[in-house]
Amino acid sequence: MYFGPASRLGISRFDETPPIEWIPGRSNAEIEEIITAVYRQVLGNAYVMESERAVVPESQFRSGEYSVREFVRAVAKSDVYMSRFSDCPRYRFVELNFRHLLGRAPNSYDEMKAHSAILDAGDFDAEIDSYLDSDEYQNVFGDNIVPYIRGYKTEAISHMVGFTHTFQLVRGAATSSFKADLAGKSPKLNSLVINATATAVTAPGNTFRNPPIDPRTRLGAGADEQGKVYRIEVTGYRANKLNNISKFRRSNQVYMVPYEQLSETYQRIHKQGGSIVSMTAV
Incomplete structure (x- = not known):
């Protein structure tokens, strides 16, 4: 690779x-x-x-x-x-x-x-x-x-x-x-x-912290044999300005998303200021 x-x-x-x-x-x-x-x-x-x-x-x-x-x-x-x-x-x-x-x-x-x-x-x-x-x-x-x-x-x-x-x-x-x-x-x-689990290799500045949940667990509606579920790793979240003075960084996030919700989730992540590091089918 x-x-x-x-x-x-x-x-x-x-x-x-x-x-x-x-x-x-x-x-x-x-x-x-x-x-x-x-x-x-x-x-x-x-x-x-x-x-x-x-x-x-x-x-x-x-x-x-x-x-x-x-x-x-x-x-x-x-x-x-x-x-x-x-x-x-x-x-x-x-x-x-x-x-x-x-x-x-x-x-x-x-x-x-x-x-x-x-x-x-x-x-x-x-x-x-x-x-x-x-x-x-x-x-x-x-x-x-x-x-x-x-x-x-x-x-x-x-x-x-x-x-x-x-x-x-x-x-x-x-x-x-x-x-x-x-x-x-x-x-x-x-x-x-x-668990001998590999992690995403991302560029400096996008250090990804492994989430507390098992990344291989299927979650949410549609998470069965009838449809694919995707694991989305997101970094770079920033909260809204605090008292119009500064911003502070939030922890990185992982989402388990059914195929039919990918577009909606993608739009929400970018609207919130996040950056998608990787998207993997599970």
């Missing part, structure tokens, strides 16, 4: 930027670039204030006491990482750890359960170590390569479902793990991973 150019998928920066690697003889400026890249990846592309930097691990990395992997470990176990992500629900925290430390979405529910079990034991450090000490991390990044987003590449995933899940976690280089994401701190992949 053709998905279009990287720029339309929001991965052009990731696709066009080669892996950043420490090698002996790097200049001070290049070392600073590595440090910046580690913060960007491990903290989910969030802005880091000077007071939040891991000063001691930075110094140890500059002096050669720490490899890139050990510096990544220090940042992932830091207070700033804890303050940003540890108060997320369990599975949201796990899926973000996959994004930050392995550069991909979880491949299966078994992966999610294994990491959840570590957290159930109350061992945050062991959860971070389980990614950094894994064979996958060693084979892909080793000791000297900064982790990077790679879930859209075939060697990082085992099936198409994992490919689509990556785009639930990463929606363009300008977004962070929370910024421009309707889910916020709520889990995004929990039911999707459990």
